[in-house]
Amino acid sequence: AQSVTQPDIHITVSEGASLELRCNYSYGATPYLxxxxxxxxxxxxxLLKYFSGDTLVQGIKGFEAEFKRSQSSFNLRKPSVHxxxxxxxxxxxxxxxxxxxxxxxxxxxxx
Amino acid sequence: KxxxxxxxxxxxxxxxQQVTLSCSPISGHRSVxxxxxxxxxxxxxLFEYFSETQRNxxxxxxxxxxxxxxxxxxxxNVSTLELxxxxxxxxxxxxxxxxxxxYNxxxxxxxxxxxxx
Numbered sequence: 001a002q003s004v005t006q007p008d009i010h011i012t013v014s015e016g017a018s019l020e021l022r023c024n025y026s027y028g029a030t031p032y033l034x035x036x037x038x039x040x041x042x043x044x045x046x047l048l049k050y051f052s053g054d055t056l057v058q059g060i061k062g063f064e065a066e067f068k069r070s071q072s073s074f075n076l077r078k079p080s081v082h083x084x085x086x087x088x089x090x091x092x093x094x095x096x097x098x099x100x101x102x103x104x105x106x107x108x109x110x111x
Numbered sequence: 112k113x114x115x116x117x118x119x120x121x122x123x124x125x126x127x128q129q130v131t132l133s134c135s136p137i138s139g140h141r142s143v144x145x146x147x148x149x150x151x152x153x154x155x156x157l158f159e160y161f162s163e164t165q166r167n168x169x170x171x172x173x174x175x176x177x178x179x180x181x182x183x184x185x186x187x188n189v190s191t192l193e194l195x196x197x198x199x200x201x202x203x204x205x206x207x208x209x210x211x212x213x214y215n216x217x218x219x220x221x222x223x224x225x226x227x228x
Contacts, residue, residue, distance in 0.1 A: 034216070045219070046218075
């Protein structure tokens with residue numbers, strides 16, 4: 001069965017600093033990978049997705065993620081964080097009829 | 112294009128009662144999925160409906176049920192509510208052009224916050 005691990009429950013970064021959120025997955029075949037963001041009181045919004053092809057994918061709001069098959073990772077990055085990026089971030093892995101979400105990483109942005 | 116809408120947004124019930132939540136997907140989306148989100152368990156998949164048929168089901172008791180109508184709108188029902196059912200219930204829709212749930216981008220609604228007293 002597929003699974004997703006987000007090792008960091010909570011991360012705090014200063015505004016303007018770079019960000020990397022970690023995601024590791026377990027899946028027997030080539031996974032479909034997603035990053036979603038959830039602001040307080042809101043549903044989840046898709047930031048980016050990887051299905052195949054270029055392993056570096058660009059998303060909305062200046063986010064990017066890199067698929068590394070050898071490390072079973074799909075880490076999310078942003079070069080310069082804005083205060084509005086404070087939210088909870090979920091990595092998800094899909095395949096077939098199954099979609100699994102990680103436990104989420106809560107991002108706090110310091111002024 | 113309007114997004115996924117869920118009603119009601121907030122609900123307070125007491126143990127033993129029953130509740131029905133509603134979800135209207137994005138126009139043209141035929142797949143609707145339901146998730147339960149709690150601080151302790153995170154996002155857990157309840158079930159997916161596609162063209163009025165339950166296509167996929169998570170590991171929840173039979174008290175949790177759903178259905179989908181011909182216009183793709185979906186309802187979720189929880190009978191005999193327990194305190195542990197307090198959660199944010201999220202609905203998501205997708206075009207589902209590429210096969211199963213795991214292959215498709217999902218669009219989420221804002222959720223229904225259910226509190227069971």
